[in-house]
Amino acid sequence: MKMLFCVFAALFALTAANPCDSDHKSLLLRLNQELLRSTKNQESLPNPSVHIALRLSTQHDLKKESQYLNQLKTKFHEDIQSTLNNGKPVVGRLALYVMALRSSCHDLSSVSLLTGEKSEPLLTHLKKQMELEKEYMAFSHRPLTNFYQYSLGILALCVSGVRVSSHVSHKLTHAALHTHFKHGDSVSVDTLAMAGMALQCLKEAATPVKNKEELDEALTTIKQKIVDSQRADGHLGNEFSTGLAVQALLAMGSNVDECATSMKALWSDARKDSYHNAMAISQILPALQQRSYLHLKNKECLNEDDTLILDDVPVVLTSLPIVRVKVDVEVVKADGASVDYQIDVPSGSSLLESLMLLQQQQANFKFEKEDSLWGPFLSVINGEQARQTDRRYWHVASDGQGLTQGIKDYKIEAAQKITIKNTSY
Template identity: 35%
Template sequence: MQPGVLLLLMSYMGVPLLAHKLNHEKAIVALNSLLLRSTRTFPPNPSVHIALRLSEKHNLHEEQNYLHRLKTDLRRILSRAEQGTRPFTGLVALHLLALRASCQDLQEKRQALLYLKKKLSAERNHTIYHQVPLTNYYQYSLGVLALCVNDIRIDHSVLSGLVPHDHHHHHHHSADTSAMVVLALKCVQESTVPGRDVWMYSTERRLKAQQAVNKLMEKIQRWWKSNGEVGNIYSTPLVLQALLATGDTERWLKGKINLLNKSKQGAFQNPMALSQLLPVLYRKTYLDIGQMDCRSKSDELRWVDLEPQEPETRSQSGFVYISVKGKNLVTTYTTRVPLLNQMSLLDVLQAASRNDTNFTFETEQTLWGPFLTSVNHVPGQDDTNTYWRLISGAHTPLIEGIQDYFPKPGEHILLQLSSF
């Protein structure tokens, strides 16, 4: 074949590929703008700031304003933490990652670092006596990752809590927890002493971390679905970070394309979910935070104003049926709620409690939005390992939160007290 013909053929073949790539880039920048817009409409969330900092496109003015709000929020969290007994391991860890992603100095981070070191010791002690951490392995490993990325040497006993001699507890990890443990251990394994070209941890410690990473990655690969998901679409972004961190770019790419397609169908409207997705679309992981120097950053990202929407007339489109079941699986309550268009499950529950004084529920604000904590004065409790599970129809668990899920006319939603 003539070289000219070959070149011509290659250029024709490249056009769809290039268009495909540009199309992907455009979609990713649109998600980046969407996340930037959420900084004005949702409470401050360190995970959102981390994602904006790990992006390739920036709006430095908006990011600076957001960082200021996060610092105010962190001071409030730390003063609450000193007064109460409730641990904020994961939340403070995310704030420390956000501060490092903006290259804040040690003085800005000191109080949070001291708090997190203390809490990780408490997590470890709880693991020794109760076989589970004070919070959970997700927060424990996120705490280790946050100290590690901030170049803080982590206590031997705290690390051994993540890498036990037997690997019993790793069998029970969910997909996103397994991924977070991998990121924490990978960070430990690759840590060098600041300013010196020597490893921070001993060869034995690094080898143990590598062995634990290998076991967890084997498990993640067994869970891998052919469509590029592990667990569900909301746990997959962290799994893709673990795949990137361990060099499995083939699976990462397949997962990335699947999640990008899902995002085009509107699956990632929740800012927390979007903040976990965006880094892997840019081929970044939380480990990259430790290498950020914050000097050369583009400043061209604009937050797009949404077209002003005509207020819809709230017309009724049918009913939603709500049932409540206790742990003994006996139905304790049922009701029927008129469904108006664009009603979230939270709206439906609020309507049910307005219509009937026999139905009450309570929520707690989390980074993912409101979380259902109590129904008809029965709370889900950590000490009894119970929570309120949301089920659609006969047996489809909801993966969205109550603010993000929009029931359909005629749908049956079950609130069931379940064990974890």
């Protein structure tokens, strides 16, 4: 009898597991293909984070990946070089570039950057930038860029096998214990995750640190804060931080079962087709495959799969009647003065399209945007710049709720009030 029960249980387990497995496989394939397809876009700069995710994936198109690496080595390389020559902070992009090269097992010592008349290895530049960030932190208690990028810098040096100065790492350990990493009004789970991966890498590499106990304490604190950020629906932070948070928990030694609820939330997002932005997919895909950026450390690039094929995407033409929706746009300047505008837009328009329409229709509304790895970042409204150098930005909210997407990705589906406020951080 007992034997019969076991056979039934095993059969049930098999039938129950299979549909889920194949569902996950097809979702992974779709995301992997969408990421690979994004590399064909020649309009924006190649994105190192996309390359890293493609390289951490189990399925590959090796030829396309190597072509993309070449684009990074020309276009992205030049972009970093000109930012450095303009004296602007660039540590996050530099770190992602190093990690992208590492993900393809590229010889890092063969890549140099030219600043002024001087050519120096990429890793030397990254180390110098980290020193600048650290020195800035000594008197202002925060990095030149932000803690997310500071952590990326440490992570990139660490996965490349470069020793990180104990003064540099101590600043992050100290901040993890004594600073609240914030994004707007909420906890920045993305920053906690990146800091966790960076410090875990140092721990595993047995890098000399100022205080080993403090490093362990910082890791425990970060892990706890990430776990505490869990929402009722399983997300850690929001839809866009959960991928990095799961990567960090796995890297910090949690087993897959401990992350099951958050993983489930990610699978469910993927099934609902929530992720289209290539940057978002690039942060989620490794987590769905139970990998983290720490895997770059031991990546060997031997005997790799080469079976990823891009299907032609069928063009679906829908001719639904155009419904127009009313959008109130309120712009609140740094001095608190506000201006209101009204506009009718076709439902489904992006906020970017809506703002462009408003600009065409209203002579007293003008805006500018800057390119970033996440897409267009709203930078100037009616001539007023919310500059990161002044630690200000244009915060965007819909009906009082901060948007979790940028102006190009956020779609206007119903009448609402958009508030764009010059905010300090």
